[in-house]
Amino acid sequence: MKGELSIEKTNLFLKLDQIDKQEQQAIDGITIAVKDNFCTKNIPTTCASEMLKDFIPTYDATVYSKLxxxxxxxxxxSNLDEFAMGSGxxxxxxxxxxxxxxxxxxxxxRIAGGSSGGSAVAVSTGVCVxxxxxxxxxxxxxxxxLCGVVGIKPTYGLVSRYGLIPLVNSMDVPGIIARNVEDATRVLNCVAGPDQLDSTTIKRDFxxxxxxxIDLSNVKIGIPSEYHCDGMSEDVIDAxxxxxxxxxxxxxxxxxxxxxxTxxxxxxxxxxxxxxxxxxxxxxxxxxxxxxxxxxxxxxxLxxxxxxxxxxxxxxxxxxxxNxxxxxxNYEKYFLKALKLRRLIADDFKNVFNGENCVDILLTPTTLCDAPLYGDFVSKHNRDQCAFQDYCTQPANMAGIPAVSIPIRLSKNKLPISLxxxxxxxxxxxLLNVAKRIESNTNTEILSKLNISLDTLPLKCQELISKVATEQVTLSVNRLDPIAISLQQSRQIAKNLEDEYEILKLKLKNKELQVKIDRNQRFMDDLRKELDSSIESLSKQSPNPDNIEECIKQMRQKVASYEESYKKATMKFSKLSVPDSLLPKSLQAQLATxxxxxxxESMWKQRADDVLFTRQARDAFRRRK
Structure with missing residues (x-):
């Protein structure tokens, strides 16, 4: 499948394996993507390099066999940088x-990050658990x-490196990527523990x-000042x-x-x-x-x-x-001096975790910014890429301590930000219990905002998912992987979201109209007060038709102005497809007003006519005399 999938949109799989029927176990039916630098028996393991393009291992890596x-x-x-040498x-x-x-x-x-980018994209898109x-x-x-999922780097020696093609023996650790802390913990429980085939593993039972x-009041969390470095984006600092x-x-x-x-x-x-x-x-x-x-x-x-x-x-x-x-x-000048500094870096962590002002865990950013564009990333040298992307992560590898990355929120570019x-x-x-508490308190819904649906995946991925779903049905296993089903259901979810969006737009327009209606209501209240004041003033004066006609004229102008404003508001409201039950009460009250x-107005006009008639009758009576 390598040649076919390399041209797909995400390019995350190098080799597809068949799903075999097995007895029900701890993570039965859970789909896993394995980075292509872990040996898998009778399945090509290439390290994404021409050097191992045709290499087919005769044994399984311990991590893979445990799974x-x-x-x-x-x-x-899953895809990676060649021999895992890269961060994109x-x-x-x-x-x-x-x-x-x-x-x-x-x-x-945008880049997926590295070097385990293929596994991260596979998890974030829902192709595997x-x-x-x-x-x-x-x-x-x-x-x-960068992909908005959870990543675990265990303690050095907790998980076997047997079958992992080495890059840096003293720092390499198998890592776990999952959509949430609970899934990542479940996988870690399956792969951790001693291994007779790896002398570097911790020899006590896991x-x-x-x-x-947990009660966080007993947990001391340190914020290292050195991790607030140049180049860190405002989005990361805010998170x-x-x-x-x-x-x-x-x-x-x-x-x-x-x-x-640091x-x-x-x-x-x-x-x-x-x-x-x-x-x-x-x-x-x-x-x-x-x-x-x-x-x-x-x-x-040769x-x-x-x-x-x-x-x-x-x-x-x-x-x-x-070399x-x-x-x-150069051995003493560079290599030995670097080893001495590595010891000092490890001592920094020991002092923070065991010294006088000790803390239980540290909270830092994972990356200095969100995922950069591919063009911007490749314009830099690989050395500079890694120096920037790995600034906050590599100290944990040199000290051998565990670390967990969890997504927090989206940046201004609508991309994941993690800590x-x-x-x-x-x-x-x-670490995982605190991460779980952060995950639940921040109501992390980063992956749901990605809105990956079956229709948006490449055609080849749709075919593979359908094939997986068909194979699972034939397995007669009670606990099946829900990914294929959830992707299918996402169509209906997307439709429901569109309906909710239209309702929200309608409510927003209704709210804007209500503001205008309230403004008109205040105008009417002021107009009513002014009319009451005019009536009171006129009641104290003699019934002079000229004064009454002038008052009626002014009132007609105000009423006409209000009618025009009311008509515009009514026309705007009538264009919205709002049920009668949602008609604002204030609009009905204005109609009555x-x-x-x-x-x-009619009363004042009648009164003016009466006064005018009386005046004309008086003038006629005087002429007759």
Whole structure:
């Protein structure tokens, strides 16, 4: 499926796997997308690189085998940056992955984040329930943040790395992406725990995490000042302050803390990353692993040509930089110094979590801004892209601590903004419970605002979802994945939303009209007061027809002015398709007032006629005398 799906709108799957019938387990029927740097037996695992384009593993990664054993269904292998070296999922032999948010066609779209962008887009669009990614410097949390979903980076050693093709051995961690905290926790409970095949895993048994209603008054949350850095958008700062205030209202203890070595962490991360990349990529020599060219002039020529054709510019540049830092003359100057600074960065976190003014967790942004446009992103060098996108995420990898990214709100561009919680080693339960509280208190509905429906997905995706739904029906499994059904139901939901929108527009017009009617009512009240005052004034004067006629003339002008205003308001209201039951009472009252004024006008006219008749009779009587 690789060649066919690479031209689709989102380009998130590289390989589709069949769903096999299994016994009911913990996550039975749950669809999973696995990043294409995890080995899957008899299924190509390419790392989105020409070097491993034809590589078919003979074993399963521990994370994948645990998911399958718990009843999950692999729906596909997801796209990534080549060998996970990037923060946008744009450097892949299968093409870039497009973010579903802000997508306006092939010429105007935003990046999905990286390097686990394929898994994040698959989850955000509802194609699968959860996605597995890898997190070396933020590669799970970054795309989760830009796509508006939840991303977990576990404690180093909590989840096995066996079968994960290495990038940076001392920082790589399998990550989890899901639509909400509860789903992410459920998947983490399935994949966490010791593994005899990975010597770096924690050797004690894993106790499943429970989500419960915790008392935040006992939780101390730190706000590190160093994370408020240059380049951070106002939307991110506002969301950060919003959640800080929210937690404070929930009676959590908020403290300002300092992590002094944060400013150098991105430079340290870059050096160590490139050094380990140079070491790990040395195995791809054209003999044992990966692409092998036809050059047979010499072994050195075979090595050079295979690595030149098999790696893209980003991978090659990191290999060159890593080898430079590891040269004998540079080893102490760069590599050893970076290791010492990494220890200081880790000590920063230890001091914050265990010192005198200690806190339980940290609250920071995940990214410095919302998802950038593809054109703006690729105009920068890969090094600069990662330095900007990973500023807030990579310190957790160097310290080995857990972190969770959760969506908070939409930016001014209508794109997701997310924040990150970090805690000491093995504090996943506290982090996820606090994240769950934030999720429930902010009433996060970011994904519902994406309005992904079956009709809007690419044709190939519609066919695959229909195929999955058909396969599930034949499985005779009670707990089925609801994604395909919910996508189908979204058509009716979209129609209902359109009806509600029309009703809201009608109510808005009705409200605007009511304001005008109220203004006219005040005008009538003032007019009535003025008429009452005129009547009182005239009652104190002798019945002079000239005065009465002038008063009637002025009154007629005011009544005519009111009638014109009333007529305009009535015409505007009559154009709205409003039932009679919604007719404002104030409009009915004005109608009655207008009739009353006309009666008063008639009375004054009759009175003037009587006075005029009396005057004419008196003049005639005097002439006869």
């Amino acid at each position: 399958i054993n718990n009843g999950a269904c692999l729906i596909g292998k 999922t744009v450097d892949s032999i299968f093409g870039p992955t497009r973010n579903a948010w802000g997508y306006n066609g092939d010429t105007d779209w 959860a996605g597995i990614g890898s997190d070396t410097g933020g590669s799970t949390r970054n795309p989760a943040a 106790k499943p995490i429970e989500l419960k209603d 950060w302050k919003f959640v800080e205030d929210l937690l404070e209202k929930e009676k959590a203890i908020i403290k300002k803390v300092s992590l002094p070595y 400013s150098v962490s991105i430079a340290v991360y870059s050096i160590l990353n490139q050094c380990e990349v140079a070491s790990n990529m040395a195995r791809y020599d054209g003999l044992e692993f990966g692409l092998r060219t036809n050059e047979d002039y010499s072994t050195e020529e 090595y050079a040509s295979s690595r030149s054709q098999g790696f893209n510019n980003v991978v090659r540049s990191r290999i060159f930089a890593g 430079y830092f590891l040269l004998t003359r 990150q919680l970090m805690g000491p080693n093995l504090s996943e339960e506290l 207008l009739a009353s004024l006309r009666e008063e």
